[in-house]
Amino acid sequence: MNPKKLYTSYQEKKNDFHCYIDNIKKNAPWDINSIINATLVKNPYASDFPLRFFKNDTNTSNKTLLILKSIFKFYTRNIYLFFSYMIASLLYKLYYRRKRKNNLQIIIDVFGLIDKTNQNGKYTENYLAGIYQIFEKFNTPYSILIRPYGVGKNPFKLKQFFKIINKDSRDFIFEYEFLSLYNIIELFFLILIYPFKTLRLLQKEKTPIDKMFNYSLIADLQKFSFDSLTRYILGKNLSKIKSIEKIYSWSEFQVIERSFNYAIRKNSNHIELIGLQFSLNYEVYFNAYTDDIDYEILSSPHKMLVNGRYYVQNRKKIKYIKGVSLRYKEIFNFKGIKEEKNIILLGSYVVPDTIYMLQSRMVSQNLIFKSHPAIDINQFDIYLNDIIISTENIYRLFQEAKLVVCSTMSGAAVEAVACGVSVIIIASQDNLTANPLVEYGQGKIWDIVYDVSEMEGIYKKLLDYRANSRKEINEIANWYKDNFFVKPTEENIVKVFELEKEKN
Secondary structure, three states: OOHHHHHHHHHHHHHHHHHHHHHHHHHOOOOHHHHOOHHHHOOOOOOOHHHHHHHOOOOOOOHHHHHHHHHHHHHHHHHHHHHHHHHHHHHHHHHOOOOOOOOOOEEEEEEEEHHHHHHHOOOOOOOOOOHHHHHHHOOOOOEEEEEEEOOOOOHHHHHHHHHHHOOOOOOEEOHHHHOOHHHHHHHHHHHHHHHHHHHHHOOOOOOHHHHHHHHHHHHHHHHOOHHHHHHHHHHHHHHOOOOOOEEEEEOOOOHHHHHHHHHHHHHOOOOEEEEEEOOOOOOOOHHHOOOHHHHHOOOOOOEEEEOOHHHOOOOOOOEEEEOOOHHHHHHHOOOOOOOOOEEEEEOOOOHHHHHHHHHOOOOOOOEEEEOOOOOOHHHHHHHOOOOEEOOOOHHHHHOOEEEEEEOOOOOHHHHHHHOOOOEEEEOOOOOOOOOOOOOOOEOOOEEEEOOHHHHHHHHHHHHHHHHHOHHHHHHHHHHHHHHHOOOOOHHHHHHHOOOHHHOO
C-alpha cells in the first residue's frame, strides 16, 4: 500500500482502530502488565499493529515459531538490561555524593541525557528550561528527578555523569536511591512473568482484525520497555513518602510514564501528578493522547498541561489545561524572513524517513541540512553531496529560508509555519506519517508530498502562493502561533505552576 492509500485508509478507519483497542483495554485485567503493553498503548513506533490495521495486513507467519522467537529475544535483552541496571545502581552508591537540602515536596521529573551531559561537562536540559530560576525566585523548593537516558547498553557512562551532577547546587534524586533488595527481586520476577501475562490479552480470532492483533501482540514482546518496570518500582517507592505533594512529570504518555503514574495513583492519594506535554504533537502519535479510560485504570496523571490551546482535549475525567511553551520562546522573538534564498532540509528522529527526504530533493543549489540533535549525522554522509550541513539554531536558518522541507515526525514544521516559512512535509514510505501540521493552511503555506514525483509541482505551487498572498501567509502564521504556542513569560510560568501563593 503506497503512502497516499495508507493516509486514505487511516482517515476512513481511525475511529474503528481506537474503538477496537479501547474495548480490549476495558476488558483486560487492570494491572501493570496490561498498562505497559506496547500493543495496547497504540504507539505506531513501538507496535506494528497500527500499521497492520490501516494496511489491512493479514499476512502472518507461524504463530508458534513467533512466540518462541519473541520470548527468546525478550529474555535475552531484558536479562542483560537487568544486570546493567544493577551495575548502574552500584555506580550510584559509589560515585554520587550529593545530599539533598530540601524535603521531598515538589518533584520535577525529567530526562537526563547522559551522553550530552558527559560531552558538555555540565548538566543542562531543554525540556523545562526556564522554570528552575522562577521556582527559586518564588522560594519554592523543588527536587529534580532525573531519568537517565542512554545508559542501558553501557551503564559505566554514569561514572562521569554522577561526577558532573555532584558539582550542581540543585537538589537531585535518582531511582537508585530508593532501590531495595526486595525491589530487585520484584523486578526480576516481573521480567520473568511478563511474556505469560501478555498472552492473557490474546483475542478469540473471530475476525481478521483479531488475527492481526494477536500477531502484533506476540511480535511486540521484542519491543518491550525495560524502563517501564523500573519506573513502576520507583513510583511505588515514592508513593510511600508522605511529604511529597506534587510531581510535575515530562510526558509523552509512553509506557514509562504510564507505569510510574499507575504505581503512584494505586498506592497513594496524597500526591498530585501533573503531566507536562510542552512539545508539538502529531495526530498519529496515538500514545501521547490521554483518554478517560486511561484515567480510570490509573495510568494517567491527574491533569495534563499542553503546549497550546489546540492540544487541549475534551475529556470528562482527566483535566487538559493550556500550559506554556518553554522550549519555543524564540518563536516569539522571531523578526521575520530577511531574505528568501535557501531551502532548509530538517531531519527527524526517524532515520529512514530522513534518508528518503534527502533523496527527494528537487534542486541542487542553496540546500542546507540540519540533522535531528539526537541522531548521528554520519549515517547520512552518502546523501549529503552538494548540501551544506548546519548546526545553527533553526530560527537563524528561517531568516534566510525560501522553503523548509521536513520528513515525518518533525515538530520544526510547526515552528517554521508559525514564523511564516512555507513547508513541505514528505510522507513516510513505510509507516503512518507523523505530520504535526493541521488542515488549516494546507496548499497555501504548507503541503504534503506522498511521492517524489509530486515534489516539483507542490514546490512551485507553494512559492507562487506566497509570492501573491503575503497577507494571508501572515494570517496563517499568526493562527499557528496563537493556537500551538503559549509565550513562556514569567507571569505565564507562575500561573501554570501555581507559584504565586508560595512567594514570601
